[in-house]
Amino acid sequence: MTTALVTGANKGIGLEIVKQLIDLGMTVHLGARDPERGEKAAADTGARFVQLDVADPASVRRAADSLERLDVLVNNAGITGGRLNSPGDVDTANVREVYETNVIGPIIVTEAFLPLLRRSAHGRIVNMSSTVGSLADMMSNDYPDSLAYVPSKTALNAVTVLYAKKEPGLRVNAGCPGYCATDLNNHNGIRTAAQGAGIAVTLATLDDDGPTGGFYDDNGAIAW
Template sequence: MTQTTTALVTGANKGIGYAVAAGLAARGLAVVLGSRDRDRGERAAARLRAELAGKPEVRAVVLDVTDPATIAAAAASLDRLDVLVNNAGVSGPVGLTPAVTPPEVLREVFETNVVGVLMVTNAMLPLLRRSPAARIVNVSSGVGSLRHHTDPAHYLAALPASATYPPSKTALNSLTVQYAKELRADGILVNAAAPGACATDFTKDLPFAITRTAADGAAVIVRLATLGPDGPTGGFHDDEGPVPW
């Protein structure tokens, strides 16, 4: 790796993660694409290098956010890290209400969406603490907003109840606030982003059409990943600004 500002994006071989990697690379950052599958990660990195005519530096690393061994290996492969985007996530089964959700299903979703973020972030903190302007962005969702779910005027209040994906994103938002509190003294800005529902593999099974692109969703993440020194920390943001907790 060079001494160029470096970003690691988890779950970056496709969808919003890939669009975030592309957005950061277009701004001149060296980008490391984290992917559970080595071949898919390498193909994504090659595609991005081709799109950007080989500049800046783009490479892939095997990274399963639920596997401590791959997390440790990914951290050891980096010389520096300035930006961490915790994008990898799972939705869990669609249509399960809390009353019929097996506990193992809940554990699986939280293992990726919350515990995985903690494990990756903690493994990368020694590198981030050496950066002059480190940024951490946790990719959350508007469905993590308790205010939205309890506001009769908001469309989320009318959606079926779920014990998995929405609670995992609410927990991720809380974890984001706690990291922001801890890392404020280190000058590390930590925020959660709500990219909105985008037309990706992640949303392909939803029963309604989505026209928002992965690049549209990535924009707020890229913005938070490249904040200046006076930027916010401990916040939850979408395209329009702060999202209510």
């Protein structure tokens, strides 16, 4: 049976990814920082709870040591930082906190679980990114000009490409869920969390000859 781990999965898009992967017959490990919330979410979905804070290397290592196999890793955990951080009005400590979760976190998690993923016959890594991080239209789009969240997703896209380059035996891709109504945006999004989870599930279940090193949403490839 295919085994998956989803980070930041006790609510929102992460929780919906867990549900949809379970519906496909996978054994899913639900990663979350808070044991109480994580245990409850796992019990509600039939997942297996794993305490994991992506910004805490020790907790990530304990999580990796607790698993015997892994086929799919979904790096979903992410934060906005709670403030705009527009150029000219930046809280650098806040920017650092966002990068720790959105960029360094996925690297820490991926490095910890790479040995298991390499042993899988169908290893997949999905990094949950956003079109706001696309350099192709950053000058022309009307997204908030955050020096925290926006470039953290640009950096995550670069991380995705480099892992795809160095791990040809795996399928490593970035996915954008779209503007979903979650706690991340005070539920102002126009899509549901379940809809946003779809691209992660698609990339997690790619055929062995499927693409790697790409950036996708429900409509297909996105320009970097």
